[in-house]
Amino acid sequence: MTVEQVRVALSKQQAYALADAVMEEDALALTASAHEDEETGTWYFEASCEGEPDLEAFQELSRRVLGAAVEFEVESIDPSIDWVSRSLEGLAPVRAGGFFVYGSHEIDPPPYGLTPVMIDAAQAFGTGHHETTTGCLEAIDITLKRKRPRYLLDVGTGTGVLAIAIAKRLKSPVIASDIDPIAVETTRNNAATNGVSKLIVPLLATGLDHRTIAGNAPYDLIVANILAGPLSQLAPAIGRVAGRGATIVLSGILEHQAARVTNAYHLQGITLRRKLQRRDWTTLMLEKL
Structure with a gap:
């Protein structure tokens, strides 16, 4: 499968709004997200598409959601690399609501009194x-x-x-x-x-x-x-x-x-x-x- 990434720098609010709108559209993208570059502080909208992205549809959506068309960058993603897993490898365990969510790479045993849940990075949302x-x-x-x-x-x-x-x-x-x-x-x-x-x-x-x-x-x-x-x-x-x-x-x-x-x-x-x-x-x- 050929995967293309659509990317554009936006404000934080715009990036989140566009990502949410893309995920509500059927078949426009496999995934969409908003994230901040830790080095520069710049916020980006990114979407991964199977095959060549429909840039006209992305631009039409940006006009509807943001009030103006934006200039998207498109680049190919190496299909041999599981970017989801790679990006999540080595994440620290999480404590939330009496639960302890951790990966198989974690060496220390789960803390006493917390419900342990082992979840490794995968091609599905929720670590x-x-x-x-x-x-x-x-x-x-x-x-x-x-x-x-x-x-x-x-x-x-x-x-x-x-x-x-x-x-x-x-x-x-x-x-x-x-x-x-x-x-x-x-x-x-x-x-x-x-x-x-x-x-x-x-x-x-x-x-x-x-x-x-x-x-x-x-x-x-x-x-x-x-x-x-x-x-x-x-x-x-x-x-x-x-x-x-x-x-x-x-x-x-x-x-x-x-x-x-x-x-x-x-x-x-x-x-x-x-x-x-x-x-x-x-x-x-x-x-x-």
Whole structure:
């Protein structure tokens, strides 16, 4: 597979806005992100595309989102290198909400009293380092301290980090779905590594469109760490499978998008109970009335 990278220097707010907009577009890019160059302090928007990128579509989107077209740079990415894994190798372990997420390179044993989750870098989102993942882990910890949900669903599971964390803490089955077959396989492998293969049910599904998800509803705890656009679109489906009193943890939401997502769920009889803020990212804790 030939992969091309689209890149442009923007303000921090612009880079995040464009990355979010690109990820809401079908098939425009494989991934999109905003990041800061640590040496120069310059913020960049970057997107990886399979094959030649549709620059006209990128420019049209930038006009709509930013109010002006921008000059994108395009360069080829060496397909023999797993840039996702390489960029994440050697990351320090993360403590979040009583969970300890670490890689296999970590020499020291997990600290006593924390729930250990071993996740190596992979071609799926979720090593525990991003503010959206740590926010979810903290929200899960808050939830499990006050109740013990039995029917559990992780939508857009990525590496399976959230599903595995819940399964290890509760010793209960968790359905873990994703639209990406690589993520499903990664979750299956990570579940085996963490000794919870029998508790994790990896599913390839678009949103909640799977008979196993429907057949095991209603759920007491639903987590979804995706993006604001897809989360808003999933509100009716999540509302249908959430049981009365269910906790719903949502992340992948920039601060300025939180009200839009909250309103989408309010229309489904789901109310906001708490917000966790981590830099520019918001994790919502909601309850089905």
